[in-house]
Amino acid sequence: MICWPRVILLGDSITQFAFEANAWGSTLANKLVRKCDVINRGLSGYNTRWAKLLLPRLVSRSCSGNVAAVTVFFGANDCSLKEENPQQHVPLEEYADNLRSMIQYLKSIDVAGDRIILISPPPLHEPSWEKQCHGKGCKLNRLNAVAGEYAKACVQVAAECGTECLDLWTQMQEGDLDYTAYLSDGLHLSDEGNRFVESHLWSILEKKLSTLPFILPYWNDVDCLNPDASLLQDKNAEP
Template identity: 65%
Template sequence: MALAEAGARGRALLWPRVVLFGDSITEFSFQENGWGAYLAERLVRKCDVVNRGLSGYNTRWAKLILPRLIPKSDSAESTVAVTIFFGANDSALKDLNPKQHVPLEEYAANLKAMVQYLKSVGITEDRIILITPPPLQESAWEKHCLAKGDQLNRRNATTGQYAQACARVAQDCGTDVLDLWTLMQRKQDFSSYLSDGLHLSREGNSFVAAQLWSRLDKKLSALPSLLPYWREVDHMQPEASLL
C-alpha cells in the first residue's frame, strides 16, 4: 500500500499538548531531572509537553507574546493544559533591577489578562494552572549577584507578595494554583530546593514535578494512549490496527 493511500484511509492523529509557559525556571525544566522532563516522560504516548519557557521574561512581556504562542487559529481541544509560571523576575527590586521589575498591581493584572485570553480562545479555566514564584534564599542569591558585580536585587518577602497576588488571581479567575512560595517554606531549610537561591535544584525540580503532577493527573487521567500497544497490533494486517 502506498503511503499516500494509507494516509487517506486513516484519519489524522491530533496529538494533544500541555503548554508550559514561564521564565527561566520553566525554560530549564527540560534539563536532566527537570520538572518539565518528568511531566513529558509521564505523558508520553498521551500528549506532547511543550516548553515555552523564556529566561528573564516577566509578565509584561509574556502578556504580549502569549497570543503568538497559542493563537486563536489553534484548536482549543488540542491544548489540554497550560501552566503560567511567572513572578521571579517581576518581583525584582525596582531600584536595582528596573528592566525586569513589574509593579505588583500590574503583575496581577497581567496574569489575569493571560487567563482571560486563554479562555477567549476556548481554553477553559479548569485547564489552566497558575504557579507562584518559589521562595528566594537571599544569602545564596546575594553571592550570585556579587559574583556578577551586582547587589542583592530581590527579597523573599517581596517575592511572597507576588506569590500572594498570583494566588488571588487564580481564586478570582477560577483556575488551579500551585503556591510554591508557601509550600516550599514548610520545610525549615528550603534552600535545598534551590541551586543558587532563585532557580531550582534537583530536589526542587522533584518537588515541583510531584506537586504539579498531582494537579495535572486529575485533568489528564482520561486521555487515552495514542496508537495501540505493539502487542495489540495485528502483524498480519497492521493497517487494521493502525489506520
C-alpha cells in the first residue's frame, strides 16, 4: 500500500467549509495533489473545549508518523459572548490552555512542533453578523475586539509552544484594509477571504512541504515494455 503524507486541517466551520469549491482547503489540496492528502477535520460550531476531547480520535499515534502538517484553527466560537451564547463560549484563559493541550498531545504522538500551525480567528464585522443573529432570533453574540483578544492569545500560545501561527485577525486588518471583503456574513469567509487564507497559509506550508516527492512516476516516465519496474518499486509504499 502506498502511504501518502497527510496534511490535517482541524477547526470549526471555517475549516469544515474549506473544501467547498475554490475554498482555501480545496485549493491547498489541489496544489498538493500526488504529494500528500489534505484531510478536512473541520467541525462546524465546535470550540476548543470539545476539540481537545476529540483530538485523540481525530489524530492517533498510528497515523502520526505520516503527518506532514497540522493546522489548528479555532477561536471563532470560543470568543462568543458568554451572556448571549453560553453553549459555545470558552473563557479566554481556558481557550489558551486548550490550545496548549492540543499542541502537547500532538507532540506526544510525535508530531513535531514545526509541523503544527495555529490559525487565529479572523476579524468579525459586527453589523453583518448582527443581521445573521437577528435572523435566528438572537442578539449579537460576538464582538470584533473580543475576537482580537482570542487571536492575541493564539499567537502567544504558538510562541510559547514553538509552533507557527497565522494571525488572521491582525493580518486581515493591517494597513486599514477593508477586511469586510474577506467575510461573507460577518464571520465566515467570502471568496476573497478564502484566497487570503490560502495564500498566507501556503507561504508557511510550502516551506515545510517543498521536499515532498511527487508520488509515482509521471505517465511518460513509465517503461511501457516493463511497467512493473516503474510502478511496483515505489519508495512510498509500505513493505
